[in-house]
Amino acid sequence: MAFRRAFERLRAPIEELDREALEEWVRSIGATPVREVVPRLPVVLAGEVSSVRIVPRAGSPSLEVTVTDGTGFATGIFLGRRRIAGLTPGRRLRFRGVPARRGRVVEIFNPVYEILV
Amino acid sequence: MSVIKRLLVGRPLATTEMEHQRIPKTIALAVFSSDAISSTAYATEEILFVTALGASSLALGLDVLVPIAIAVAVLLAIVISSYRQVIFAYPDGGGSYVVSRENLGENPSLIAGASLMVDYILTVAVSISAGVAAILSIPAFHGLRDQRVVLGLVLIAAITLANLRGVRESGRLFAVPTYLYILVLTALIGWGLARSFFPGVFGSVSRVPFDAGAFEGMRELGGSLSVFLVLKGFSSGAVALTGIEAISNGVPSFRRPESKNAAKTLVWMGIVLGTLFFGVSLLAQRLHPYPSHDQTVFSQLGLAVFGNGAVFLVLQFATAAILTLAANTAYNGFPLLSSIVAKDGYLPRQFANRGDRLVFSNGVVFLAVAAAALLVAFGGITTALIPLYAVGVFTSFTLSQAGMVRYHRRHRQAGWQRSMVINGAGAVVTGMVLLVVAVTKFTSGAWVPIVVIPAIVVLFKAIKRHYSGVSRALQIPADYKPPKMNHTVIVLVGNIHRGVLPAIAYARSMRPNHLFAVSVATDEEDHARLESQWADHEIDVPLEVLYSPYRELTRPVMRYVDEMDARWDNNIVTVVIPEFVVHHWWEHLLHNQSALILKGRLLFRRGTVVTSVPYHLD
Secondary structure, eight states: OHHHHHHHHHHSOHHHHHHHHHHHHHHHTTOOOGGGOOTTSOEEEEEEEEEEEEEOOSSSOEEEEEEEOSSOEEEEEEETOSOOTTOOTTOEEEEEEOEEEETTEEEEESOEEEEOO | OHHHHHHHHOSOOOGGGGGGGOBOHHHHHHHHHHHHHHGGGTHHHHHHHHHHHHTTBHHHHHHHHHHHHHHHHHHHHHHHHHHHHHHHHOTTOOHHHHHHHHHTOHHHHHHHHHHHHHHHHHHHHHHHHHHHHHHHTSGGGGGGGGGHHHHHHHHHHHHHHHHHHOHHHHHHHHHHHHHHHHHHHHHHHHHHHHHHHOHHHHOOOOOOOOOTTTOOSBSSSOSOOOHHHHHHHHHHHGGGGTTTHHHHHTGGGBOSSHHHHHHHHHHHHHHHHHHHHHHHHHHHHHHOOOOOSSSOHHHHHHHHHHOSSHHHHHHHHHHHHHHHHHHHHHHHHHHHHHHHHHHTTSSOGGGGOOOTTSSOHHHHHHHHHHHHHHHHHTTTOHHHHGGGSSHHHHHHHHHHHHHHHHHHHHHOOTTHHHHHHHHHHHHHHHHHHHHHHHHHTIIIIIHHHHHHHHHHHHHHHHHHHHHHHHHHHHSOOTTOOOOOOEEEEEEEOSSOOTTHHHHHHHHHHTOOSEEEEEEEESSHHHHHHHHHHHHHTTOOSOEEEEEOTTSOSHHHHHHHHHHHHHHSTTEEEEEEEEEEEOSSHHHHHTSOOHHHHHHHHHHTSTTEEEEEEEEEOO
């Protein structure tokens, strides 16, 4: 049986394994999974930065940092910033703030952030 | 490359030059009947191979030669008169395939088409190997006997080239040897028979000296000749009829009025073929040549009548030349037939396209490759190929005659009863011959076409199924309106170079609903540089940097595109890739081709457009 499980893990896509690992990590530090976010209820999220978007709107640029915790995506939107040192793809962060849902994505404006890894 | 092609194949011809590719009767006789007429060069020998070797007695074999020749001549007359009807009924060509399609339905027409194609390929292989044998029978060339296959391949290459240039030019090039062959063969038969029958007037001619080492049977009586062997010999002789259908397939190549000219040419061909074949068989019966792979019967007759001199050389070279032309007949028929079959959707469409020179180049090339493969597989030995031959041709004869019977009953034009009887007799006789060929030669090779032809029919149907599936899928359903699309454009950015800014401008010009520049970060240093460059160049497009844990490009981008699709309904994604173009092939080696791999992946993704915006480095 153990052998069979090992074999299954060998066949599973890397992304699947990564997602599982992330989910486990998020649970271990006590953050709420993105899947369970309730809009407008303050929340603590954690995840790995999957992409960083710079929106260079003239006058008021913004920086959108999307993290994933294996259950979904959450985007932290920092208004008036073009870049924030340390918020780069691959980092793991904690976001604290009031979430909103837009489509499948959870957004938090100007969250309190903490770089973990 | 194009210079070489121009030199070998000639300048491209415009579609408007098409009409000039028609040929007059005299050249048509050479182009279309060389196949049928050339079979006189080996048909007698092939009969002897069966009867004399089978009975292990040369004398017994020679005895049945003339009766078999008469039977073949009668068969020839029947088939010719049947095919005259075809030519008048179907002036657009296509012969057996078209006749069966119009009158008998899908399956018979496919069988006819497959049979003809197989036989065209065999025509090339048989004629070329017989032509090579004619050259090797000249005593001076005996040393080349081990090179038959190579010589054959060279000949095939030469004919292929001539045909890629176009039918009229190859016709002119080839008209001379056909007439030369007819002339010199008439001389051989006339002079040979005159000397044999009236030795007192013309000087006697001696029999071919018997070479016991070259012939494995006994010379004189002994052994036995069964009915089966005689029939088998007859079916070898029936290969003389292959190529008759060439004219009915090629009616459109004749000058106007096409049908009339084609029918006249057909009758002339029948007369020439019948006379020559009968003459050669009669002469063989008088002079006792023996069948051999090293010295053709034909050349033995030539040596006996003319001696090893200039006339003999002319005979052999004319033989080789007309046999090469016979192969050429297939080059006229095969591409035309395959184009018609392809137009009906049973062969890849490429066969229906005319090339630069207005010929169906793909058909020509396919024929050349298939025939060359056969030639190599059978070692260039004519006798080994003969049993494969004739099955296809008699299948198509039978089907086209049966189709014509249907045609007459349906159309009832003036004199239809008489025509129907002609075609009916043709169908019955050719059907019987087909049966004889298939049964007597099954074990010695006729099983190959009997297996291959149905296989081709299955292939035809599979191709047709694909094409009709595609056209069904492409059909526009009633009152279909395409949904309003949400257009997302993604510009893929590595680092910011001279080519990126125009690519972004280009992406903006599409006025998409959403526009993002996307980059994949492998390390933070890269990321930081990209950010500052983005600001420096004041690019007002959102820049999204994707995390790639395994330093690859393809997967994160694919995932990103998936995400875009999930976000909006009816989303269509255009991925714009700025590319700089280097001007030497080796320069490519110095650049990472990861964009190419990504392009390949995106190409197979639904709802995705990939656009390269080139920037030329000077």
